Amino acid sequence: xxxxxxxxxxxxxxxxxxxxxxxxxxxxxxxxxxxxxxxxxxxxxxxxxxxxxxxxxxxxxxxxxxxxxxxxxxxxxxxxxxxxxxxxxxxxxxxxxxxxxxxxxxxxxxxxxxxxxxxxxxxxxxxxxxxxxxx
Amino acid sequence: xxxxxxxxxxxxxxxxxxxxxxxxxxxxxxxxxxxxxxxxxxxxxxxxxxxxxxxxxxxxxxxxxxxxxxxxxxxxxxxxxxxxxxxxxxxxxxxxxxxxxxxxxxxxxxxxxxxxxxxxxxxxxxxxxxxxxxxxxxxxxxxxxxxxxxxxxxxxxxxxxxxxxxxxxxxxxxxxxxxxxxxxxxxxxxxxxxxxxxxxxxxxxxxxxxxxxxxxxxxxxxxxxxxxxxxxxxxxxxxxxxxxxxxxxxxxxxxxxxxxxxxxxxxxxxxxxxxxxxxxxxxxxxxxxxxxxxxxxxxxxxxxxxxxxxxxxxxxxxxxxxxxxxxxxxxxxxxxxxxxxxxxxxxxxxxxxxxxxxxxxxxxxxxxxxxxxxxxxxxxxxxxx
Numbered sequence: 001x002x003x004x005x006x007x008x009x010x011x012x013x014x015x016x017x018x019x020x021x022x023x024x025x026x027x028x029x030x031x032x033x034x035x036x037x038x039x040x041x042x043x044x045x046x047x048x049x050x051x052x053x054x055x056x057x058x059x060x061x062x063x064x065x066x067x068x069x070x071x072x073x074x075x076x077x078x079x080x081x082x083x084x085x086x087x088x089x090x091x092x093x094x095x096x097x098x099x100x101x102x103x104x105x106x107x108x109x110x111x112x113x114x115x116x117x118x119x120x121x122x123x124x125x126x127x128x129x130x131x132x133x134x135x
Numbered sequence: 136x137x138x139x140x141x142x143x144x145x146x147x148x149x150x151x152x153x154x155x156x157x158x159x160x161x162x163x164x165x166x167x168x169x170x171x172x173x174x175x176x177x178x179x180x181x182x183x184x185x186x187x188x189x190x191x192x193x194x195x196x197x198x199x200x201x202x203x204x205x206x207x208x209x210x211x212x213x214x215x216x217x218x219x220x221x222x223x224x225x226x227x228x229x230x231x232x233x234x235x236x237x238x239x240x241x242x243x244x245x246x247x248x249x250x251x252x253x254x255x256x257x258x259x260x261x262x263x264x265x266x267x268x269x270x271x272x273x274x275x276x277x278x279x280x281x282x283x284x285x286x287x288x289x290x291x292x293x294x295x296x297x298x299x300x301x302x303x304x305x306x307x308x309x310x311x312x313x314x315x316x317x318x319x320x321x322x323x324x325x326x327x328x329x330x331x332x333x334x335x336x337x338x339x340x341x342x343x344x345x346x347x348x349x350x351x352x353x354x355x356x357x358x359x360x361x362x363x364x365x366x367x368x369x370x371x372x373x374x375x376x377x378x379x380x381x382x383x384x385x386x387x388x389x390x391x392x393x394x395x396x397x398x399x400x401x402x403x404x405x406x407x408x409x410x411x412x413x414x415x416x417x418x419x420x421x422x423x424x425x426x427x428x429x430x431x432x433x434x435x436x437x438x439x440x441x442x443x444x445x446x447x448x449x450x451x452x453x454x455x456x457x458x459x460x461x462x463x464x465x466x467x468x469x470x471x472x473x474x475x476x477x478x479x480x481x482x483x484x485x486x487x488x489x490x491x492x493x494x495x496x497x498x499x500x501x502x503x504x505x506x507x508x509x510x511x512x513x514x515x516x517x518x519x520x
Contacts, residue, residue: 085186085397085409085476089312092320092472101460106477124313126188126399126407126474128239 002050004033004073004116007063009043016066019047026059027051033116046073048116075117079110080129090130093120138176139420142340142500145179149491149498154179156491158484159416159427163328166428175424180491180498183331183427184348184413184483187324187475188399190310191290191361192230192408194246194388197282198257200224201274206267207259212245212276219259223267227287230398230408241406243398246286250350251393252278284388286350286396290360292412294332294380295436298323298457300449300469303442308403312474314441321438321462321471326480327431327454331414332380334427336373340417342501347384348413348487351395353496354386359505366510372433373426376451380505384412395483409476413483415491417498431455438464 007018022028029050037043049056063070077098086108090099098114099121101107122130148154155178157165162181165174198207200223210219210226214234218227233241248255254275263270278284299322301307301314308314311322327333335341345356360381368376388396395411418424431454438450449464456462457471490496 086478087187087409087476088473089322092322092470093313093315101473103460106473106481120313123308123402126312126401126409127397128400 001053001056002048003056004046004048005070006073006075007045007047008069008071009037009045010067011040011042013043013066013068018045018063018066018068021062022049022059026055026062028055028059034118046117073117076112076133077115077117077119077121078131078133080131081110083127083129084108085127087126089126090121090124093124140179140417141419142417142498145417145419146497148179149494152492152494154491156180156182156415156488158481158488159183159329159334160481160484162334162427163430166430171421171424171428174428175418175421178418178424180488181334181416181418181427182413182484182487182491183329183334183416184411184480184487185292185326185330185475186395186409186411186479186483187326188310188401188407189288189291189293189410190231190407192286192288192410193242194228194249194284194286195221196226196228196249196284198224198226198276199280199282201269201272203269204267205259205261205269205272206264207272208261210257210259212255212257213240213248214256215240215242215245217242217245231406233406238405239400241398241400243406243408246388246408247393247396247398249278249284250388250391250396278389285385286354286388286391287357287383287385288410289383290362290381291384291410292331292360292382293378294330294336295375295434296324296378297437297439297446297448298452298471299441299446300438300464301442302440302449307442308401309441310401310404310407311441312472313402318464318467318469321457321464321469322474323436323454323457323471324474325436325454326475326477327434327458328429329477329480329484331412331416332382333374333429333434335416335423336369336375336426338380338505339423339426340419340501341414342504344499344502345414346496346499348411348483348490348496349384349386349391350388350411351392352386352390354384356382356501357385358383359509362511363506363509364511365506366508370433370435372429374429374434376435377437377448382412395479409479411479411483413487415487415496415498431458438462
C-alpha cells in the first residue's frame with residue numbers, strides 16, 4: 001500500500017538518518033516529494049511510502065519512537081476552474097498527473113485525488129488560479 | 136481545376152447567405168478525404184485563431200482634459216507607470232510594465248480592468264505651462280469616462296515559435312513557463328493547424344488592413360509585426376520551422392471582452408497578456424485550399440534549450456508530437472505542455488465563423504501586402520559614432 005505523510009522534525013533533530021532507516025530497516029520504497037530542512041529550524045519532509053501494510057505500520061512506530069511528528073497529507077490544492085483558460089501551463093510541472101489535458105477537447109482535467117501538493121502549479125499558473133487549502 | 140474566386144465574390148456569397156465557412160481544423164480534417172481542388176470548390180472561408188501570451192501588447196488611451204488642464208508628464212494607472220510622452224492627455228499602457236508595489240500587477244492587469252469596466256486610479260504630475268497650468272491630478276477613470284482606448288499591439292500572433300526545454304540541473308522560470316531541470320518538460324505555444332499565419336504561410340490573403348477578430352471585437356492588422364522574419368528555414372510544406380512572421384494589430388478596447396484579453400503573470404519573469412486573435416482566410420484558389428489543409432503533423436518547430444543564453448536548437452519536432460503530450464528527446468520521453476489555449480482558439484474560430492455566417496463580418500483585400508525577404512538584426516554593442 002501507499003501512504004503520503006508529512007514528517008515534521010524537531011529543531012535539534014539531526015543525528016538520525018530517517019530516510020535511510022525507512023529504506024534499509026523497513027524495506028519501504030521512499031519517494032521524497034518535498035523537503036524543507038534547514039539546520040536550527042523545524043524541518044518538514046513530504047514523503048510517499050510504498051510497502052506492505054505491516055512494514056508501514058512498523059515504520060510509523062519507528063518514526064514516533066524517535067520523536068518525529070507525522071501526519072497524513074492534508075494539504076490540497078484548490079483550482080478556481082471558472083477562470084481557467086485551459087492554456088496548459090500547470091500541466092508542464094505536474095508530475096503526479098493530477099493536472100492533464102484532455103486529448104480531444106484540450107480542456108484541463110484536475111484530479112485532486114492524485115495531487116501530492118508539491119505546489120509547483122501555484123507558481124506555474126499565469127492566472128494564479130491555484131491555492132493551497134489546509135482545511 | 137476549380138475556378139478561382141475573388142474576395143469580392145466571396146463577400147457577395149456572404150451577403151447572400153451562401154458562403155461555406157469552416158474552421159481551419161475542419162479544413163485539415165476535410166483534407167484527409169478531399170483534394171485541394173475539391174476544397175477550393177466547396178469552401179469559401181476558413182477561420183483561424185490563436186489565444187496565447189503575447190508580451191508585445193499595449194493600449195493607447197486619451198483621458199480627456201481636466202479644468203484647469205494639465206500636460207501630463209509622469210502618469211500612473213493603479214500605480215503602474217504608463218508612457219506619457221505623447222501629447223497632454225494621451226498615454227500608452229505597455230502590457231509588461233509593472234507596479235513598483237506589486238510585481239504581479241502590471242499594465243496587462245490595468246488593460247483588463249479597464250476592459251471589464253472597473254474604475255482605475257489615475258495619478259499624473261507635470262511642471263505646468265502657460266497653456267496647461269495644472270501640476271497634479273488624482274482621479275478615477277474607467278472605460279466610459281475616457282475618450283478613446285484602443286489596443287495597439289506591436290507583435291502578436293507569431294507564425295511559429297520554438298518549443299522550450301531546460302537541460303541544466305536547476306529549474307528555470309521563463310515566459311515559456313516553468314522549465315523543469317534535466318529536460319523535465321517541453322513547453323510550446325501555438326494553436327497549430329488552427330493558427331492564423333500557419334494557414335497562409337506566404338501571406339497571400341493576409342496583409343496590412345485585413346479585418347480580424349481581436350479580443351472579442353473586430354480589429355485590423357495595422358502593419359507587419361516587429362521582428363517580422365520571412366527568411367528562416369521552411370519545411371517541405373512551406374512552413375517556417377522557427378519564429379518567423381508576426382502581426383501588429385489594432386482594435387477598439389471599449390468593445391473588447393476580458394474573455395479574450397487576459398492579464399498574466401509568469402513566475403520570476405513578469406507580467407504578460409493573453410490575446411485572442413482570429414483571422415478569416417478566403418479560399419481564393421487551389422493553392423489557398425492546400426495552405427489551409429495543413430495538419431499538425433506537417434508543421435515543425437525547433438526545440439530550444441532555454442538554460443543557455445542564446446537558446447540553441449537541439450531538436451526538431453512536429454506539432455502532432457507536441458500535442459500528443461510527450462516527445463522523445465535523447466532517448467527520453469519528455470512531457471509536453473502548451474502555454475496557449477486551444478479551447479479559447481477554437482471558441483474564437485467558431486465565433487468568427489458564426490459572425491461571417493450572420494453577415495456581421497466581411498472579408499477584406501489587404502491594402503498593402505507584407506514585406507518580403509526580411510531578416511532580423513541583432514543589437515550590437517558600440518560606443519563610437
